[in-house]
Amino acid sequence: MVGPRVQRSREPLGIVFVVPYVPSVIANRPLQLLRGLVSNGHRVTLATVWTRQDELAPLRSLRESGIRVVAHRLSHGRRLGNCLRAAVFGEPLQARYALHPALLSDLDKLSSEAGCDVIHVTHLRGAAYGLAIRQQLRARGVDIPVVWDAIDCLSHLLQQAATSSALWRWRALGWLEAQRTAAFEGRLVRAFERVLVSSEIDRAKLAELGSTTSGRTSLRAGATTDSLRLVPNGVDPLVFRPRASTDSATIVFTGAMTYHPNVTAALRLVKRIMPAVWSARADARLRITGARPTRSIRSLAANPRVTVTGTVASMREHLTVATVAVVPLTYGAGSQFKVLEAMACGVPVVCSSFVARALGLVDGRQALVADEAEAFARAIVRLLNDPQLCRKLGEAGRELARASFDWTQVVGALERIYAELRPGPT
Numbered sequence: 001m002v003g004p005r006v007q008r009s010r011e012p013l014g015i016v017f018v019v020p021y022v023p024s025v026i027a028n029r030p031l032q033l034l035r036g037l038v039s040n041g042h043r044v045t046l047a048t049v050w051t052r053q054d055e056l057a058p059l060r061s062l063r064e065s066g067i068r069v070v071a072h073r074l075s076h077g078r079r080l081g082n083c084l085r086a087a088v089f090g091e092p093l094q095a096r097y098a099l100h101p102a103l104l105s106d107l108d109k110l111s112s113e114a115g116c117d118v119i120h121v122t123h124l125r126g127a128a129y130g131l132a133i134r135q136q137l138r139a140r141g142v143d144i145p146v147v148w149d150a151i152d153c154l155s156h157l158l159q160q161a162a163t164s165s166a167l168w169r170w171r172a173l174g175w176l177e178a179q180r181t182a183a184f185e186g187r188l189v190r191a192f193e194r195v196l197v198s199s200e201i202d203r204a205k206l207a208e209l210g211s212t213t214s215g216r217t218s219l220r221a222g223a224t225t226d227s228l229r230l231v232p233n234g235v236d237p238l239v240f241r242p243r244a245s246t247d248s249a250t251i252v253f254t255g256a257m258t259y260h261p262n263v264t265a266a267l268r269l270v271k272r273i274m275p276a277v278w279s280a281r282a283d284a285r286l287r288i289t290g291a292r293p294t295r296s297i298r299s300l301a302a303n304p305r306v307t308v309t310g311t312v313a314s315m316r317e318h319l320t321v322a323t324v325a326v327v328p329l330t331y332g333a334g335s336q337f338k339v340l341e342a343m344a345c346g347v348p349v350v351c352s353s354f355v356a357r358a359l360g361l362v363d364g365r366q367a368l369v370a371d372e373a374e375a376f377a378r379a380i381v382r383l384l385n386d387p388q389l390c391r392k393l394g395e396a397g398r399e400l401a402r403a404s405f406d407w408t409q410v411v412g413a414l415e416r417i418y419a420e421l422r423p424g425p426t
């Protein structure tokens with residue numbers, strides 16, 4: 001969790017912010033960090049790649065907010081070629097997936113500009129840009145810190161997918177990629193001045209990898225795993241806020257429905273958890289709400305008590321009518337936006353234990369926590385039958401979201417990390 005809100009007291013920074021995909025409401029973390037930094041007066045340049053025409057509108061919106069945008073189209077052919085080259089060099093496919101030579105050239109120029117104070121690189125897909133920038137800076141004898149926002153420990157996610165995913169292709173990918181991704185992440189942890197993660201679980205996993213892995217990725221002088229810092233995911237409590245009334249016995253599960261942990265969780269929810277809920281509460285209705293649902297998710301709507309919405313204009317509108325928000329993930333990484341958004345809306349949450357642990361939730365205080373399908377179903381039914389408990393958990397969850405996960409505070413935590421690297425008068 002982040003600390004209390006503080007006033008920023010340092011001079012604005014020139015920040016080159018590298019994201020290997022377009023920041024958007026789906027890729028929410030970099031979007032909110034960018035907005036917060038420019039709102040606080042920093043000079044921000046976004047360097048990114050795009051793959052689809054519908055990603056151009058979010059880029060226009062970022063430009064209109066005062067962010068300088070440098071973007072190149074990453075074609076399907078280039079992505080395929082990048083993956084093939086990664087395989088040849090024994091690297092994880094993600095390591096080179098988003099590389100674009102034009103963006104590499106642009107980054108060399110951007111880091112040479114006067115007023116460039118810090119370079120922030122996002123995700124494992126962006127790490128190769130960070131490594132290239134470090135080499136360019138070292139060749140020029142320039143001391144500009146490079147921060148890598150790993151967000152999650154991707155190898156840990158792949159290890160879980162190999163054994164727990166409901167999708168065979170993700171089990172296969174996890175089996176193929178987990179080991180070399182772990183080796184790559186272990187080297188990256190020691191290659192940058194600061195490495196950011198969204199949960200303590202991921203910090204511990206990356207620290208372990210960084211202390212045991214060696215390899216050819218060049219390290220900083222005296223590099224250790226002490227560079228790891230927690231910058232959690234956040235929520236805007238002004239956008240995600242409660243409203244007075246809800247629909248009766250409505251259960252909601254939200255998230256991007258192409259993300260494999262969400263797909264696995266949604267299938268488990270309908271097939272293993274909801275039958276027990278319906279046996280106790282035949283009136284219960286389930287809404288699965290999130291962008292681009294897979295065919296297997298869309299097929300769940302064959303049950304008349306299940307609605308699959310696909311992309312929605314406002315997630316808040318779907319959360320605030322719910323009686324209960326459920327997060328039955330059996331595996332995953334990081335801290336879950338879906339939990340923070342539900343809590344900010346005052347909706348009581350039932351979640352699995354690793355989800356609760358990532359956010360510091362206490363069973364019975366800010367959420368109900370269960371792992372086995374039967375226990376999860378009992379927790380849902382308990383809330384459906386107990387409006388007072390719903391109200392208690394909803395109020396406690398909203399208070400936690402506002403007190404510890406407001407994006408304003410998260411951006412403040414990031415600014416303090418930048419300040420560690422660029423000391424100056426306060």
